[in-house]
Amino acid sequence: MTIFERDLGTPAMAADKQVSVTIDGMPITVPEGTSIMRAAALLDASIPKLCATDNLEAFGSCRLCLVEVEGRPGTPASCTTPCQEGMVVNTQTPRLDKLRKGVMELYISDHPLDCLTCSANGDCELQDMAGAVGLREVRYSDEGENHLAAGKDESNPYFTFDASKCIVCSRCVRACSEVQGTFALTIAGRGFESAVSTAQNTDFLSSDCVSCGACVQACPTATLQEKSVIDKGVPSRKVKTTCAYCGVGCSFTAELRGDELVRMVPDKQGGANAGHSCVKGRFAWGYANHEDRVTEPMVRDAIDAEWRVVSWEEAIQFAATRLKQIQAEHGVDAIGGITSSRCTNEEVYVVQKMVRAAFGTNNVDTCARVCHSPTGYGLKQTFGTSAGTQDFASVQNADAILVIGANPTDAHPVFGSRMKRRLREGAELIVIDPRAIDLVRSPHVSAQHHLQLRPGTNVAVVNAIAHVVVTEDWVAREFVNERCDVESFKAWERFIALPENSPEALEQVTGVPATAVRQAAETYAKAGNGAIYYGLGVTEHSQGSTMVMAMANLAMATGNIGRPGVGVNPLRGQNNVQGSCDMGSFPHEFAGYRHVSDDSARGLFDTAWGVSLRGDPGMRIPNMLDAAVAGKFRGLYVQGEDIAQSDPNIHHVEAALKAMDCVIVQDLFLNETARFAHVFLPGTSFLEKDGTFTNAERRINRVRPVVPPLSGMSEWGVTCAISEAMGYPMPYNTAAEIMDEIAALTPTFAGVSFGLLDKVGSVQWPCNGDAPLGTPIMHEQRFVRGEGQFVTTPYVPTDERSTRKYPLLLTTGRILSQYNVGAQTRRTQNTVWHAEDILDIHAADAEARGVADGDWIEISSRVGSTRMRARLSDDIPAGVVYTTFHHPVSGTNVITTDNSDWATNCPEYKVTAVEVRPSMGASS
C-alpha cells in the first residue's frame, strides 16, 4: 500500500473500440473492457473498494464496490463489470449505502480497533473505507469467533505479516502471482477459516517469497507492512527518483518523514518498472547510512601509512599535485581514470572530460570494460550503435523468447517478472545456459528448450542455430533484401551453411544434442516475433564480441528487428552501464560513440571545451594495469569502482595498484581498492545525487536528491575541483548544466534536458528533433548504420580448457539478494539470504572428490586458489562448478584468469579451469 498515489481500481484497457457510459449523471467515453470502477474513478466519482487496485486484475470479492445499473437487476461489483455502450450507472444510492455499510460492519467486527496506535494509522484503506461508507457503529460483539488473536510473522527482515489485521482480500496473493510471478502466497482454508498463507505454510523467510514487496504494496491494511514504517511512522513527503542497483532502472518514490527516509515505493508511472520492484531496490537502501560510510576526505603519503582526515581543499590539492608530478616525471600518459556505472551520466561525463581535457590523455575507461564492452563492439559492427533495440514493454509482444547467458529473475528481477508474465500467457522459451536457471522451471513457467551447453561454446551453439535457419530456408529474405547489406549477408550465408557449423558437427563441442538445437532454431525462427535477451554469460568470454555479432546475425536473418516483440537486448548489469558508455567513457570514443580519431567529432569537442584533444586511443583498464606493473602507468582516479575485488586475477590487479604513485578512490566506503589508495574522496549515495541514469532500454531517468550529500559535496563538484586544480576549470553550477552540454555535443541526446525529463518522466534515446519524446524501439525503418551488416563468426575455442590438473570449469554469476561485489547489499539485511559465497558442484563431481554438502573446499585455478563452502546442486551439469563474487573474503576473482575477449579485453569470467579439493576451513 502506498499513500499519495491515485488508484483507479482496475488496470487500463488497450482496446481500439471506445464505449460511452453515464456515471452519476456524468458522461464518459473509455476503451471497451474498462471497468465501471475505473471509469468512475476517471470521473473522480470514486467507488468504495478494498480488494481492487489498478495493477491487479479485478477480483470481485470484497463486495464494497457494488453499483446499480439502470435496466439491470441486482447490484453488480463495479470492478468486474465492464462498461457497455449506453450504460447508465449510479454509484451512490440509499440501497448501496446500506449494503456497503453492512459489508464494512462485518469487516470491522473482525478487525482490531486500535487505529490510534496502529502503524498504518492515516495510511489504511480499511480505515478510509469505513469513513467513506459512514460506518458509525458495529452491532456485532467481539465475543464470537474471530481472528483477533492471530499471530504475527516477523521473520522477514523488512516487513511483518500481522494476520490479526488481515481482511483476506487476496491482494497480496494476486500481487505475488500476477505481478511478481512467484506464487509464494495462497489463501489457505475455507469459509471463516480462510487465511493468507505461504504456499508451504511456513514463515515468510523460509518460504519461496523473494521479498519484492509487491504484497506489501498491495495490502490495504497494516497486515503486511514495512518494518521501517512501524519503527519511524507514516511518511509525510516524497521525492521521485531512480534505483541505483541493476540495469532495469526502476523508478521509485522515496517517502520521508522530514529528512529521514522511511521507505522506497515503486512508481506506477515508472517506464521501466510500472510499479514493481525487487528486494534490492525496495528494501536494501540501508547502506546509504551505514556506519562504514566515510564522509570526510582522507590522504596518506604511502599505502602502508595511516589515513589522515583533511579538508576538501587539501585533498584536492594533494591529488592534483601528485598527478601533475607524475606527468612531469613520466609523461602525460602515465595517469588515467576509470568511470563508474553506479554514477550518474553527469558524474561520468565530467570524469571523462577531466581525463581528456585536464589530464591531456585518452586514458579513460569504465567498468563496462569488464561486463558489456563486447555489446558495444558487436552491436556497433552489425547495427551501427551500442544499444539494446527494444523497450522492456516489448517483451509483451514476443512469441518466442531466447534467453542466453542471463538470469533475469535474479539479476534483473523486475524485468524477469515482466518476462514471466508473457511466458505465462503462452510465449515459448529457449534458454541457452550451462545452468538450469530459475526460468528453466519455476511455477507456471518452463522452458520448451534448455540448451545446456559447455561453458565457452556460445558461438558454436548460435552458429548451429543459424545454420539450421539458413539450410532449412527459414531466412526472412524480404527483410534481408530490404534492410541489410546483401553482400555481407551472402558471405555470411555461405559461411554459416558450411557443414562445420551444423548442429551435428558441433554436438561434441557444445554438449548440446543436435536435435535440441534444431528444435530451438525452429521455435525461434518460426515464432512470429522472436526476441533475444542476453547477459554477461554472453559477453564475458574470449569470444564475447563474436557472440554478440552472431546473435545480431541471427536476428537479422530471421527478420526479428525493428518492431515490438523482437530484437537483441543486452540486460545490463549495473544501473548506468548504458549511460556510462554513452557518455564517452571508452578510451577510443567521445560521448555518442564517436571515435577520437574522427576529426569532425573531435573538432566539436575541441571547440566546446577550449582545448586540443588527442586523436589517438587511450588505455583500457587491463592495459593500464599491465603498464602499471611495467612501471609506465603511475596514477589512477577510480570513480565508484572496486577493481581490487571485481576485476579478474586479483593478484595482478593488486600488483598494479601497489606499483602506482597515486591512486585516488572516490567511493562510499573504504573498499578493497582503497587499501592501495593515497587519496580517498567520499562519494554520494544515489539518495544524495542529482542527475540521470540510463537503463538497459536506453531510458534516461532522473535521479533526484532525497537528502543532502553526507560529505557536503556532489561527486561532479569534486571532479570539477580536481580538474581546476590540474589547470582546467569546469565551472558548472548545476548537474542540469552538465546535461545541457551533453545534449549540445551528442546528437542522440540533443533533445534531453532536466526540464523535459521532469515534464514527461523519462525518454529513451535517440531523443532529438526526429524523435522529441525518444525512441522506444530502434532500427524500425533503417539501421543506425544504414543497412544491417552481417559478420562471419567462426567459433574459436577458448585457450582456457579443462586439463587433468584442472578438470572442472568454473563459471560465475550473481544472485537475487546481492549485487555485484556486494559493497551495498552486504551492508543491508539482505545478508540474511546470502551471508557467504558458495560453490555449487554436481553430486558426481563432489562424490569423486569426497566432498559433502556444506563442506569447506579449496578451489584452485592456474592463477590462484581460495576456499568456500560447497553445495551439491542439480542446476549444473557434471564437470561445471558455479559460484558468486559478492563477498571479498571468498576471493572468487583470485582464481579467475587474465583471458579476455579478443576485441574488447572484457575478462573471461565465465570460463576458468579449476580443481576442487576438501579443505579444513576458510582462507586465512
Place this chain on the structure above:
Amino acid sequence: MSGVVEQDARLVVMANQIANNVPVGRDVSEQVAEHIGKFWTNPMRADLQRIAEQSSDQLREEVVAAVALLA
C-alpha cells in the same frame, strides 16, 4: 617475470588472439591492422613493432604482416 616482459607477453597474446578471431572472408592482416589502429595506444603499437622486429616467432605471421601495415 618483470613487468615489461609481462606486458610484452600480454601484447603478444592479444595480437595473436585478434588474428585468430577476426571474421573470415577478408585479409586477416588488414583486419588486425585496422583493429589495432583503432583500439591500441601508440606505445602499445610501438611495443608490438619492437616485438615483431626482435622476436617475430612469437607472433602469427598475419600479425607480423599487420605490424608492417601499421608502420
